[in-house]
Amino acid sequence: MSSPWEQIPLFTLPDTTPTTSPESPESAEKDGSPNTTDQAGVTDEAGVTAGADPEPAVATHPGLHEQGNADWDEQGDAESDEQVDVAETPTSPESPDVDTADVDSNVADGVAVDPPVWEALPAGEAADGHALIVTAAGTYTPSGRELTGPVDSLEKLDKLIRWASLTPLGAPAQIWIVGLAACELLGWVIDPGSEDDVNDMEALRTRAASELTATLHATLPPLLGAGWELRGEPGHVVHLSRTIGNFTSMVDVVIEPYVWTYWNKDFGWHNRVGDMGVLGSPTAGTYLPDDDLSAARELGRRLAWCAQHLGVLPGPTPARTGAAIIDKIKRERTRSGKGIVVTTPGAVPPLDGAPRGDLEPAVGWTRIPETSDLEGACRLVSIDQRAAYLASAGMLELGYGQPKHLTGGSAAAAASGEKGTPFGLWRITLPAGNTLALPEKLPLPHPHMLADQPVQTWVTTVTLDALREPVADGGIGADLDDLDITEAWVYPQQGRVLDKWAKILREARKTAVDTGDAAMKGFVGSCYKGYIGRMVNPDMWTATRMQHHHQPLWRASIIAHCRWRGRRVAMRIAREHHRWPVRTVTDSWVYLLPGGEDIADPSGALGKMTVEKDVVLTDTLLHAMASAADVHEVNLAIKAAFADHEDAADDDDGEGVL
Numbered sequence: 294m295s296s297p298w299e300q301i302p303l304f305t306l307p308d309t310t311p312t313t314s315p316e317s318p319e320s321a322e323k324d325g326s327p328n329t330t331d332q333a334g335v336t337d338e339a340g341v342t343a344g345a346d347p348e349p350a351v352a353t354h355p356g357l358h359e360q361g362n363a364d365w366d367e368q369g370d371a372e373s374d375e376q377v378d379v380a381e382t383p384t385s386p387e388s389p390d391v392d393t394a395d396v397d398s399n400v401a402d403g404v405a406v407d408p409p410v411w412e413a414l415p416a417g418e419a420a421d422g423h424a425l426i427v428t429a430a431g432t433y434t435p436s437g438r439e440l441t442g443p444v445d446s447l448e449k450l451d452k453l454i455r456w457a458s459l460t461p462l463g464a465p466a467q468i469w470i471v472g473l474a475a476c477e478l479l480g481w482v483i484d485p486g487s488e489d490d491v492n493d494m495e496a497l498r499t500r501a502a503s504e505l506t507a508t509l510h511a512t513l514p515p516l517l518g519a520g521w522e523l524r525g526e527p528g529h530v531v532h533l534s535r536t537i538g539n540f541t542s543m544v545d546v547v548i549e550p551y552v553w554t555y556w557n558k559d560f561g562w563h564n565r566v567g568d569m570g571v572l573g574s575p576t577a578g579t580y581l582p583d584d585d586l587s588a589a590r591e592l593g594r595r596l597a598w599c600a601q602h603l604g605v606l607p608g609p610t611p612a613r614t615g616a617a618i619i620d621k622i623k624r625e626r627t628r629s630g631k632g633i634v635v636t637t638p639g640a641v642p643p644l645d646g647a648p649r650g651d652l653e654p655a656v657g658w659t660r661i662p663e664t665s666d667l668e669g670a671c672r673l674v675s676i677d678q679r680a681a682y683l684a685s686a687g688m689l690e691l692g693y694g695q696p697k698h699l700t701g702g703s704a705a706a707a708a709s710g711e712k713g714t715p716f717g718l719w720r721i722t723l724p725a726g727n728t729l730a731l732p733e734k735l736p737l738p739h740p741h742m743l744a745d746q747p748v749q750t751w752v753t754t755v756t757l758d759a760l761r762e763p764v765a766d767g768g769i770g771a772d773l774d775d776l777d778i779t780e781a782w783v784y785p786q787q788g789r790v791l792d793k794w795a796k797i798l799r800e801a802r803k804t805a806v807d808t809g810d811a812a813m814k815g816f817v818g819s820c821y822k823g824y825i826g827r828m829v830n831p832d833m834w835t836a837t838r839m840q841h842h843h844q845p846l847w848r849a850s851i852i853a854h855c856r857w858r859g860r861r862v863a864m865r866i867a868r869e870h871h872r873w874p875v876r877t878v879t880d881s882w883v884y885l886l887p888g889g890e891d892i893a894d895p896s897g898a899l900g901k902m903t904v905e906k907d908v909v910l911t912d913t914l915l916h917a918m919a920s921a922a923d924v925h926e927v928n929l930a931i932k933a934a935f936a937d938h939e940d941a942a943d944d945d946d947g948e949g950v951l
Contacts, residue, residue, distance in 0.1 A: 296727035419600035429474035435593035463605025464618035566723035571607035571783030579812040602801040615824025638843040653849040658736035670885035677881040684900030687795025692716030692784030704781035734873035759857035767861035
């Protein structure tokens with residue numbers, strides 16, 4: 294037999310079935326019930342229902358896979374609430390010595406370059422038996438074992454799926470079609486036009502998505518005639534299912550060259566490219582190689598990596614992958630009877646006087662530097678919490694169950710529990726900032742707080758506890774009586790619901806960092822940020838067995854926890870270095886510093902402060918800071934100073950806005 298990834302000339306299926314990975318508990322759950330999964334698919338219980346509220350994967354450049362197109366430098370950066378995570382710059386202690394900006398693993402600007410380090414990492418076998426990769430040259434297991442020659446008809450695709458007997462792994466079994474040439478063999482060809490001919494990429498995407506759906510409807514009859522059914526409209530992911538008796542088989546056919554046909558504000562805007570999930574990001578230099586076989590090899594490695602380190606196949610988006618990990622833990626705990634299992638959604642209860650927007654907003658604040666801030670300053674440094682949301686998710690006690698509504702004295706008394714403040718929502722009065730002995734060079738401790746008057750608002754338990762901390766630790770030193778609790782919604786049960794989920798992602802992230810695998814480090818970051826960000830939206834979780842992922846109060850608590858931790862660090866820096874920030878956005882803090890001064894945390898643990906950006910200030914920028922008449926001019930000066938960082942995606946230590 295020829296070496297891995299070489300073509301087998303004839304479409305002849307091997308005599309033996311690919312080995313199924315032992316990491317597939319779903320495959321052993323066939324008990325004859327209507328919800329049982331057959332060989333090629335998975336039911337709602339596995340966290341995905343084919344055709345039920347599918348969340349399409351993220352977008353990339355429409356010409357990305359055309360021969361000779363390696364011009365990623367013009368794509369701009371990804372700016373989204375599910376923001377792409379990339380490898381640290383070489384100044385970071387976690388950074389591998391690799392240039393992630395290389396846009397072509399073989400040639401860039403006519404000069405041969407080495408491929409990124411992660412492309413040389415070995416592919417495991419954990420995804421074998423759960424996924425297959427189809428190229429124009431042939432069909433392969435994720436580990437690289439060759440199976441067949443070209444799949445040049447839908448009849449052969451049906452034959453391949455049936456023979457492979459793939460089993461789910463947290464998501465339906467997957468067939469990945471890699472490269473435009475493989476799509477052409479199946480008749481899946483669209484020509485919506487070129488991005489060079491349109492001003493609005495959304496118009497091009499919409500046209501392409503519509504054309505792709507029409508093309509698939511026209512070409513899929515051979516599969517449908519063989520007994521497969523479509524769940525939902527076909528697009529870059531074709532959800533197939535087949536029911537025989539009580540068994541339902543499901544398989545997702547993912548058409549890699551057309552992933553870009555799904556594009557909305559979550560993944561990119563202003564004609565910029567966003568995160569592509571497990572496929573990587575063109576702007577971060579982590580997308581698949583241009584060559585189809587090289588791309589297939591790297592995709593196989595990533596599928597195996599997900600199966601081994603996350604325990605699931607990658608979902609159609611990173612957020613869905615995060616949900617799949619949760620659901621796998623849920624099934625394991627249900628079978629064992631050990632651990633917290635949450636089966637119901639946690640919608641925000643009816644609130645009298647609910648705040649507009651987020652219950653717990655992220656911070657956005659800037660001040661005009663004073664003379665003392667500029668003395669000796671020659672650098673502008675941005676620090677942020679390393680994987681802040683992941684750190685908070687794993688350590689917080691989160692509530693679940695049916696909350697109890699309390700008013701008056703009962704609400705106030707509930708905050709003084711024997712085991713601490715129970716998880717819930719509390720209607721309190723934030724005192725006027727001017728009446729408190731708070732530092733003038735920090736934002737007020739809560740975004741709803743005003744300087745000149747008290748404000749009545751709702752807060753989570755995390756904020757209630759944070760406000761009672763001393764000023765030196767980021768609070769206001771308030772007693773419960775000072776906060777005047779008048780109403781509350783208190784949850785009957787609470788615990789570290791996300792502890793195991795956070796541990797899996799934390800260990801996977803560490804593996805990626807230790808091996809210099811920027812592609813999978815970025816994907817892990819997208820998984821936890823995407824999932825936490827989408828806890829707030831019930832429309833993302835409409836399927837019956839997905840509704841427990843709607844947990845807006847968990848998200849609000851995580852944001853509040855990160856916000857308080859950041860303020861506590863700012864107080865520590867002021868105490869130890871006598872330096873105050875000039876700007877903060879979410880968990881990022883910007884300082885004017887002299888040469889050589891280090892204000893980051895020495896620890897490499899998650900949640901600790903790490904340097905995000907560090908630039909030397911020119912005389913022009915220093916003058917702009919010194920002469921700024923308002924905060925808008927300060928923001929412009931900061932943006933100009935960090936201009937060289939704007940075209941590169943931020944490190945995953947910076948969480949962005951969820």
